[in-house]
Amino acid sequence: MQNKYSDLSLAVVPQEPDRFLRLRVRSARQFLLSLRVNSGTGPDLLPARVLKMCARELALPVCLLARSIVYHARWPASWCEHWLFPLHKRHATSDPDNYRGLHLTPQLSKVVERLIGDLFLPRLEQIGAYGPHQFAYRQQHGARDALLFLVVSWLLAFSLGHRVALYCSDVSGAFDHVNAERLCEKLRGFGVQSKIVDLISSWLRPRTARVVVGGQQSHPFPMRDMVYQGTFYGPPLWNTFFSDSYFATRAEGFEEVLYADDLNAWRAVASNVTDDDTFALARNCQSALHDWGAANQVRFDATTESIQIL
Numbered sequence: 001m002q003n004k005y006s007d008l009s010l011a012v013v014p015q016e017p018d019r020f021l022r023l024r025v026r027s028a029r030q031f032l033l034s035l036r037v038n039s040g041t042g043p044d045l046l047p048a049r050v051l052k053m054c055a056r057e058l059a060l061p062v063c064l065l066a067r068s069i070v071y072h073a074r075w076p077a078s079w080c081e082h083w084l085f086p087l088h089k090r091h092a093t094s095d096p097d098n099y100r101g102l103h104l105t106p107q108l109s110k111v112v113e114r115l116i117g118d119l120f121l122p123r124l125e126q127i128g129a130y131g132p133h134q135f136a137y138r139q140q141h142g143a144r145d146a147l148l149f150l151v152v153s154w155l156l157a158f159s160l161g162h163r164v165a166l167y168c169s170d171v172s173g174a175f176d177h178v179n180a181e182r183l184c185e186k187l188r189g190f191g192v193q194s195k196i197v198d199l200i201s202s203w204l205r206p207r208t209a210r211v212v213v214g215g216q217q218s219h220p221f222p223m224r225d226m227v228y229q230g231t232f233y234g235p236p237l238w239n240t241f242f243s244d245s246y247f248a249t250r251a252e253g254f255e256e257v258l259y260a261d262d263l264n265a266w267r268a269v270a271s272n273v274t275d276d277d278t279f280a281l282a283r284n285c286q287s288a289l290h291d292w293g294a295a296n297q298v299r300f301d302a303t304t305e306s307i308q309i310l
Contacts (some may be wrong), residue, residue, distance in 0.1 A: 002013075003245035004295075005199050005244065005245075005248045005251065005288070005291070005292050006289070008045050008054075008300070009277050010183075012166075012256050015153040020165070021070055021119050021193075021195070023063055023066050023067050023070070023115055023116070023118075023119075023185075024063065025059050026059070026125070027063075027115055027118065028058075028059040028060075028063040028066070028111070028115055028213075028275075029055050029056060029059035031097075031111045031114045031115055032054075032055035032058060032059060032062065032111055033052060033055045034138040035051055035107060035111070036046040037049040037052060037054045040085070040102070040104045041104070041105035041107065041219065042082075042083060042104045042105045042107060042230075043081045043082070043104070043105075043106060043210075044078070044079075044106040044107075044108065044203070046106065046107060046108060047107070048107045051107055051108060051111065051174070058107050061191060062108070062111060062115070063115070063282045064215060065112065066112045066115045066116055068115060068289060069112065069116065069199065070119070070189065070195065070196075070199060073195050073199045073202060074083050074199070074202050075199065075202040075205070076080035076109075078106075078232065079105070079106050079109035080205070080206075080207040080208065081207065081208050081209070081210070081220075082103045082105055082207060082208070082210075082228065082229075082230060083103070083104040083105075083209070083210055084101040084102065084103060084104075084210065084211045084212065084213045084215075085101070085102045085104060085140075085211075085213075085282050086099040086100070086101060086102075086211065087099060087100050087101070087102050087214055102230070103228065103229040103230025103231075104212075104230060105228070105230040105231055108307035109231070110231065110232045111235050113231060113232035114232050116196075116199070117232060117233065119193075119196060120192050120193065120196045120269050121236055122181055123190075123191070124190060124192070124236065124240060125138065125139075127190060127191070129158050129190045129237070129239075129240050129243060130236075130239040130240065130243050131243035131244070131245075131246055131258060132246070133146075133149070133246070133255075133256055133257050133258055134150075134242075134243065134258040135257065135259050136234060136235070136239070136258070136259045136260035137235035137238075137239060137257065137260065138239075139306075143259060146257050146259050149257055150264065150266075152259055153255070153266070154266065154310060157268040160268070161270075161271055162266070162267060162268040162269060162270060162271065163268075163269050163270075163271055163278065163308075163309055163310060164266050164309070165266060165267045165278045165279075165281050165282045165285075165308075165309060166265070166266045166282070166306075166307065166308040166309070166310055167249075167253075167264070167265045167266070167282040167285045167286055167289075167305070167306075167307050168262075168263075168305060168306045168307075168308075169253065169262070169263045169264070169286070169289055169292075169302060169305055170262075170301045170304045170305045171261040171263075171298060171299065171300060171301075172262070172297075172299040172300065172301045173226070173299065174238065174242075174261030175226055175229050175234055175238055175261075175286065176223075176226045176229075177225065177226065177297060177298055177299055178225060178226050178237075178238065178241050178297075179225055179297045179300075180201065180204040180205070180224075180225055182239070182241070182296060182297070183200075183204065183237060183240065183241045184197050184200060184201050184204070184242075186238065186240055186241060187200060190240070193267075195212040200233070202238070203233060204227070205224075206221040206222055206223065207222070207223045207224070207228060208221065208222060208223065209222075209223050210254065213228050213250065215240075218278070220254065222280060222299045225297070227241065235260070238260065238261070239260075241296070242258065242263075242298075244249055244292075244299075245258075245263060245289060245292050245293075245296075246258070246263075247292070248285075248288040248289045248291060248292040249263070249265040249285050249288065249289055251288055252267075252281070252284050252285040252288050253281070254266060254267045254285045255267070263289070265285050265289075266310075267281060267282075267285070269281065275309060278309050279307060279309070282307040283307065286302070286305065286307070
């Protein structure tokens with residue numbers, strides 16, 4: 001399906017020229033020292049405590065490993081396995097639907113992700129690749145900032161004698177439904193260096209997972225077309241992938257606030273506009289966002305979305 005809200009054939013910013021990609025030993029040491037010793041151990045059985053205690057000795061080999069990964073633009077296959085630990089959310093413990101899977105990945109892979117991330121993530125932040133109103137997984141942004149922005153915007157509309165049409169979307173399994181090829185196209189559109197895009201493409205390739213309970217493991221099963229949970233790249237890559245969704249809502253005259261996969265869109269409406277017409281405006285916004293989702297293979301659950309008039 002053609003995406004009429006974001007034409008990826010047109011680059012958003014000029015392509016970053018090929019340059020020497022510098023990875024520093026002191027950065028590797030810093031990331032090793034920042035590991036939390038109580039963080040879960042991944043399938044490689046290498047605890048964060050060991051990596052942190054040996055940070056000084058491991059900094060150089062970890063940096064050399066990261067340089068090799070960037071040079072070959074290939075993510076190691078040994079880091080493409082996840083352990084899924086079921087965390088109970090609510091209600092009956094006997095119902096598997098009441099659990100959320102926590103992804104455990106190798107701690108060393110996350111250190112290398114952070115080290116290589118310094119080569120392109122600051123650029124994505126600098127050029128606004130996450131969209132104008134994304135408040136999740138960003139420095140100096142948070143849930144309180146998103147709420148404040150919403151409340152102040154609505155109060156301004158009320159002070160002008162308007163009402164507010166509000167549409168709250170709901171993405172189904174956000175991180176687990178991301179078209180890898182389209183994400184790489186978006187990274188190229190944001191000017192990320194070609195070698196880094198090739199590496200991210202390798203990072204996004206299909207993986208395997210096992211459910212781990214009480215020391216026992218399930219049979220492996222495949223995962224693909226997702227920004228993998230339990231990784232360092234998952235949140236910023238999701239923000240990049242989801243960022244152009246606001247073109248759909250703004251095409252209908254709505255403004256948005258994004259918090260990870262939550263998109264709340266609103267529009268000031270004159271007080272003399274009927275409720276039926278106001279709801280129709282919000283439904284048009286919903287339809288436009290769903291069209292964006294269909295083009296990007298993102299699923300929205302209309303049964304759990306809401307439309308309100310404030």
